[in-house]
Amino acid sequence: MQGNPEDEALTAALDELMERAGVASQRGLVRRILTTGLGLGQDGTGRLNLKITAAALEEMRAAFRLFEPFAGIPKATIFGSARTRSHDPLWREAEQVSRRLAEQGWMVVTGAGPGIMEAAATGAGPEQSLGVSIRLPFEQVPEHLHANGDRLVSMKYFFTRKLMLVKESRGFICLPGGFGTMDETFELLTLQQTGKMEPVPIVLLDEPGGTFWKGFEEFVVGHLERTGVISPGDLDRVLITDSVEAAVDAVSGFWGNYDSLRWVDERLVLRLRAAPTPSEIAELNEQFAHLLEQGRFEAAEPLPAERADRDKLELPRIAFVPKHRAAGELHRLIRALNRLPSAPRSATSS
Incomplete structure (x- = not known):
């Protein structure tokens, strides 16, 4: 059975375009991307939806290029509040845990904003940190992180940013934070629970003597587990601690064997x-x-x-x-x- 001549002609044209553009590998997947883009045009997709699609692809390409040179280096993403100040014990925890990871050869990935994100990037140092920022009208990338432009990518959409904060990392440390931090923490737990993400170590790190994550545990066990909307022991996959040393050991030790x-x-x-x-x-x-x-x-x-x-x-x-x-x-x-x-x-x- 012969294929549609129009489809065959389109495939040939796309192959010629890839040849002219110098695309030498993974051409089948590149052709799928191009074909999908043309399909959006054939569908009469609205301008807003096209803008979302185009921006998402552009942002993912920029992020892929950011991470590619460091593909062989283990990375840990650190989440936490943008409102934490430099005098806060949580700032010191984020800075110390990042420094310890960097000393063990890890790179630290952050949201490249203020607060915990800035503390973590500071602890890891400019050579051992990567940033994936979000463009918000009320939140600016700290100046010294912005100056490290070859280790930073900026995103318009939260969904592309969250993809890149999760995709490249082999460990996660969450410090106390607000809606954004809780969103990121719950997404990690959802991806792990459903098997949509390979198993990775997750640490919920508090300040010494802090009760933020213990309160979170009480909510999860006392409400979500008790009412049957999650399974007993679903939270066992995370370590809740106020120890920097325990947090680092949990991340690096997960990959020991x-x-x-x-x-x-x-x-x-x-x-x-x-x-x-x-x-x-x-x-x-x-x-x-x-x-x-x-x-x-x-x-x-x-x-x-x-x-x-x-x-x-x-x-x-x-x-x-x-x-x-x-x-x-x-x-x-x-x-x-x-x-x-x-x-x-x-x-x-x-």
């Missing part, structure tokens, strides 16, 4: 830094049998799809078939893997 995951059809593959022993795998099968749809946890060689992509072939791995709703519990399995006797010594505290 666990490296990454990949779905291959119905199987989930967890890549590790150290191969578990047969007795350790047997123990995992006893402890986490409730996560399995069928079969068992098994040590595995790289699967054909992984080999085809040369995807972390050097790492040991375990593979299993999880239940559909098991994604929200993977953090427990990962922490158990980090505590295995075979795990690298630095991972056992996770």
